[in-house]
Amino acid sequence: MSSSLTKQRIQSIDLLKGLVMVIMALDHVRDYFHYSAFFFDATDPTQTTWPIFFTRFITHFCAPAFSFLAGTSAFMIGKRKSPSELSSFLFKRGLWLVFVEVIIISFAWKFDINFTHITLATIWQLGISMIVLAGLIHLPKTVILGFSLVIIFGHNLLDNIHFESNVLWAMLHERQKFEFAGHTIVFAYSLLPWIAVMSLGYCFGSLYDSSFEAKKRIRILNGLGIGSIALFFILIAFNTYGDPVKWTNYGDTSKTLMSIFNISKYPPSLLYLLMTLGCSFLFLANSEKLKGKVINFFCIFGRVPFFYYIIHLYLIHLLAILAAEFSGYGWQIMVSMPTFVTRVEALKGYGFNLVTVYLIWILVILLLYPLCKKFDAYKQNHKEKWWLSYL
Template structure:
């Protein structure tokens, strides 16, 4: 294990490196949401209207949420090795509830800057929180139960595309929350909404598979065998993606569109559904993620240490990057000539549909933000390493 662990640390370097990489890329997508001129009015993945650079900017961020959720499951397995099954289950359950509360209270505020919470936004932290609660329950049964359930959820949830469930007001809400939510808006009175962007159980399946892969990262597991497993399963997932995409029968709710244009056909081929994460989407992203995780085994240089700094404090980074982005947005909002009457625009404040910059401005702000967060993340990483306070395990 010395090839993937930091000297004198219990953390696994390859995991932190990959997680740090996807956290940095994730900030690019959120920067685009806040600052790109077409973010509120266009679809960057629509081959009919997008450009190559805009498509790439959005597409590359597809790798963030599934990889992060998968690694959360993997980390949960490794963390459980130092606890009794009861202790591990209790911790996961409490942390899941904590994450749901944080999503609703802290992260929603960072995204919207709306102190009245007219819009509550449920995204990846909400899905991770619920998934941890399910993992707390299923892991008490057996490791095999978690793994089999993960495969069933990832491979089976697209059956709802072929065989819609019987519809009534209660089943519709449950189905959307747990299986099919895709920018689903739930009105709460006349002035409040809940925007559910992440259907829970497809993401739970990804976390369960990550938990299953945790066995490969135990100290006694052979390093070469782990790398072979990562490469083989990653390649198999990519082959599955290509086969499903070409067949076009199952695994994504939106059929692939054919164009009389090679470039547009290429964009269409990779334009798979993230909300909820379809089987085709998951196969592509997790396939690449597994291969990158294998590559990161030998990725040991100054750049890997930078990535690992972000990746070792993902929750801290995730929360504060929203507040930093939105604070910069407020400054840019007034500097662009907007006034108090333009502040409110659901679900964001200080984000009129007509506001924004070209893509080069988005990349410039993104670079400034991730550089600004490096030393706070480095400080918090050091703080966690030198302190043993109970609440640090929840951050």
């Protein structure tokens, strides 16, 4: 019975990973194909529409869920390793992820062989978070939990502290870009709160131990999910703490609601994490018994998320190059392009409506599924190959 439960629990984690991976691709397709991506922020209440806003908003759930579950997975891996072995694995995998972000992912976004613009984002923060977690796992669980909660609930106290052109501060808590010898480096994902999300996920790994009662786990996750979302709305009502940007009453219900849910991701505010992790807790609590072909479809992506992440960026960018070429703008416009949400006059008139964006997104997922399925099968059949644990 315990082995069955363990398999079921892991599948619910793979299911959530897979869902957020698939949803994440929608945002990246929008980045390259939607006409608004090159001219305004999709969550700006003064310029956006609800369909565009929603398309961006639902992707907010991706990074927190994946960072949290990366910590949970680290705990599970630790069940088969000694603390020193787990620490070594996390440290080496963290370094590998940083390398991948700088070289493989940066090239995927720009196709720029000179690497003139490097954005340190999702994979970067996962890598550094793993390196920090490699040290944290040697502390008592209560200390790790306290560390995680203090940072998640308290890091917004640092919002009014600014150090211009300070690389360390940009890495930790304030999104900034720097120029180095003709290269632009953007610290998009400030590390402090993301490290805490992963270490929190590590603490939650014990809920998925085979000896932990399923009903108790579900009750805990449901309680935390409901409590997190309730606290989100309480803080929203006070509008004084939890996000560096306070919501605005525009005198228009639609715009005001957008402002309320326009929570800050860079760095992830307390409100952002309460909403996104709260929903993740609820999903984990109520998805363990889900079965069927649709569930298996998403679980495939959840079992090979890193492999999927890399190839999905290259596929989307290649499709964008074809779209630019055949729409008369020339493929070159999609190489070494400026940062998204920067007004690009050369792309005025380029892009497609939201329906087309969704259709391209579905095409991307369908094209990637067989590749991910084959790679998943290869991983399952070759567990003796150590290097597969880094992919």
